[in-house]
Amino acid sequence: MSLKKTFTLAGSDSSGGAGLQADLKTFQELGVYGMSAITSIVAMDPKNNWHHNVFPIDVKTVEPQLETILSVGIDAMKTGMLGSVDIIELAARKIDEYNLSKVVIDPVMVCKGEDEVLQPENTDAMRELLLPRATVVTPNLFEAWQLAQTSPIKTIDDMKEAAVKIHELGAKNVVIKGGKQLQHEKAVDLFYNGQSFRLLESDKVDTTYNHGAGCTFAAAITAQLAKGNTVEAAVIVAKDFVHAAIEHGFKLNQFVGPVMHGAYTRFVSKEQLS
Ligand SMILES: Nc1ncnc2c1ncn2[C@@H]1O[C@H](COP(=O)(O)OP(=O)(O)O)[C@@H](O)[C@H]1O
Numbered sequence: 001m002s003l004k005k006t007f008t009l010a011g012s013d014s015s016g017g018a019g020l021q022a023d024l025k026t027f028q029e030l031g032v033y034g035m036s037a038i039t040s041i042v043a044m045d046p047k048n049n050w051h052h053n054v055f056p057i058d059v060k061t062v063e064p065q066l067e068t069i070l071s072v073g074i075d076a077m078k079t080g081m082l083g084s085v086d087i088i089e090l091a092a093r094k095i096d097e098y099n100l101s102k103v104v105i106d107p108v109m110v111c112k113g114e115d116e117v118l119q120p121e122n123t124d125a126m127r128e129l130l131l132p133r134a135t136v137v138t139p140n141l142f143e144a145w146q147l148a149q150t151s152p153i154k155t156i157d158d159m160k161e162a163a164v165k166i167h168e169l170g171a172k173n174v175v176i177k178g179g180k181q182l183q184h185e186k187a188v189d190l191f192y193n194g195q196s197f198r199l200l201e202s203d204k205v206d207t208t209y210n211h212g213a214g215c216t217f218a219a220a221i222t223a224q225l226a227k228g229n230t231v232e233a234a235v236i237v238a239k240d241f242v243h244a245a246i247e248h249g250f251k252l253n254q255f256v257g258p259v260m261h262g263a264y265t266r267f268v269s270k271e272q273l274s
């Protein structure tokens with residue numbers, strides 16, 4: 001099998017656990033070649049409780065990165081934190097221009113540990129421009145609520161209602177991550193493909209060392225799609241991948257504990273990595 005190529009259009013997490021760093025580590029672990037275009041730079045302030053400061057990148061600096069990557073050619077792509085409406089418009093244009101068909105949208109709106117929405121004006125642009133181009137979109141409960149414009153999501157029935165709305169907005173497949181936020185004894189995600197629902201469950205790991213879990217999950221889906229998996233099969237592997245990563249999450253310093261991106265490939269049979 002030839003080496004499949006992926007790319008992430010995402011923010012840089014200087015602390016290395018989330019953002020494009022998480023994506024590239026995940027791509028590597030799952031045996032695909034990873035490329036990246038940086039949309040914004042996130043730095044954490046050690047003197048201010050690790051507050052996340054977001055430094056946007058001008059869209060003029062993003063386009064040449066995309067041209068580099070798309071001239072190489074890719075098998076699947078993902079988006080993460082998108083710094084501005086201009087960058088979201090650019091992404092939509094390039095998806096159309098290059099006829100990209102395996103597109104994973106992780107609609108990052110907040111960083112864990114922070115409660116303000118990063119760049120709220122981006123949410124409308126994501127809804128209008130990226131959802132219709134998404135092979136799969138992977139919101140957490142908060143992001144699903146914002147995209148679907150429902151009330152806050154508290155139950156699996158609420159997740160189903162939001163998934164239907166997000167599908168109607170154009171995303172072909174929707175995975176709403178219940179994760180740690182949903183009041184449930186398991187970590188439950190809901191998969192919806194426009195026809196049926198499937199609940200993906202894993203044991204809930206009792207940890208705060210989960211920085212980068214969302215990025216890692218979406219990147220694992222991207223890698224598996226690049227290798228030719230169906231969306232549902234890709235999501236199932238991604239769920240196992242992120243579970244192993246969270247189980248082996250570790251303390252980086254007094255402020256943050258990232259997931260261990262390499263855990264799945266160390267502890268799960270290589271045969272499952274086709
Ligand atoms: N404590 C946990 N135990 C097991 N799985 C978890 C836990 N927290 C999150 N997950 C899983 O990790 C993935 C990413 O979810 P989450 O961390 O909620 O995303 P985000 O980073 O976007 O908020 C999902 O598959 C979710 O179910």
Ligand SMILES: Cc1ncc(COP(=O)(O)O)c(C=O)c1O
Pocket residue numbers: 010011012013014018019020042052080081108110111112210211212213214215216
């Ligand atoms: C660049 C970047 N992207 C995405 C995220 C979201 O990370 P998570 O996967 O923990 O939701 C963060 C959080 O710090 C980030 O810095």
